Amino acid sequence: MKFSAVIGQEPTKHRLCRMVAEDRLPHAIMLCGPMGCGKMALALAFASYLLGERDEQGNSILSDEAKVRNSEAMLRRWEHPDLHFSFPVIRPAGTSSEHKMVSDDYMKEWHGLLQDGPYFSMDEWLRRMVAANQQAIIGAGESDELIRKLSLKSYQGGYKVCVIWLPERMNQECANKLLKLLEEPSRQTMFIMVCEEPEHILETIRSRVQRIDVGRLSTDEIRRALIEQRGLGDADAKRTARLADGNWLKALETLDAANENRAFLDMFIMLMRLAYTRNIKDLKKWSEVIAGYGREKQRRMLTYFMVMVRENFIYNFHNPELNYMTAEEEDFSKNFARFINEANVVEIAELMDMARADIGQNANAKIVFFDLALQMIVLLIRK
Incomplete structure (x- = not known):
């Protein structure tokens, strides 16, 4: 995969190539940035470059x-013997509690994901693994596998590259073992970490890697990519790019007619209407329906609710440049926004954030969402 396949991020591309050209390449880098900015795409392009794929020249x-030809052939399938991947996984069906989960358990699914493109989210990866309520992690067994793999001699006599996707999902035991690898790396071993929440990684690990921050994509970069890759007209591309707010994945979701956010909007509208009318019986039914979702989907929905609270509060300022809503979301907000105001916006946001944290800690979903619904009744009447 060449750097030309990465949307935007020209300064980071040049920085990575310059480190190699000037022989200043550290043994570990960490690409940090928000979802959809292209961190993984950069990591894959850089790994391909280090393993011998030709650049644009x-x-x-x-x-x-x-x-070179041999390396490029293997990289097209992401099956180069000097390229190792580590990523969050769930426990494979049919395995005992003694089985130590490793990335190799899902390597076939991972290669399929990469073949479909370098831009993807944890939600897409969970669907590939057919996860239900499980939360994907990088466990202790993974660090043992990395130690074994990276101790082997390089197949082509050059770099051995290890791409670690979302290292913030490592458990404590895995993180401690990885730290030893970073402290004493084998010759010409390169670690490329792709991270969204670096604050959740051990400080001792962060201090041993060179952090490279990857910013959001510009609206114009997304607009051009939508025109070139998706065939959109300029007007549609502009609107979609603005809604994406620097997130290529969000731009693609906006184009998706079956967008999950549309279902989340329906649930948000139902919650607010039932809370306003104090319909406790139907609020209980609402919470039971949501409790039937998987935990990752529940967390995504609460994140969406928090975004909608923010957008409705900002809508009251009557400055369209500050809002990022679809036509359907704006249609609802025209009448609803006045109920999200200075008197309640902070508490509503905190309530949803707490519910999201509770779900992440495996709290009873029915209790969490029914409690949220009941508290919303009180908060919505504040003025």
């Missing part, structure tokens, strides 16, 4: 033409 860091 036809140059490769490998001098042997046969090795």
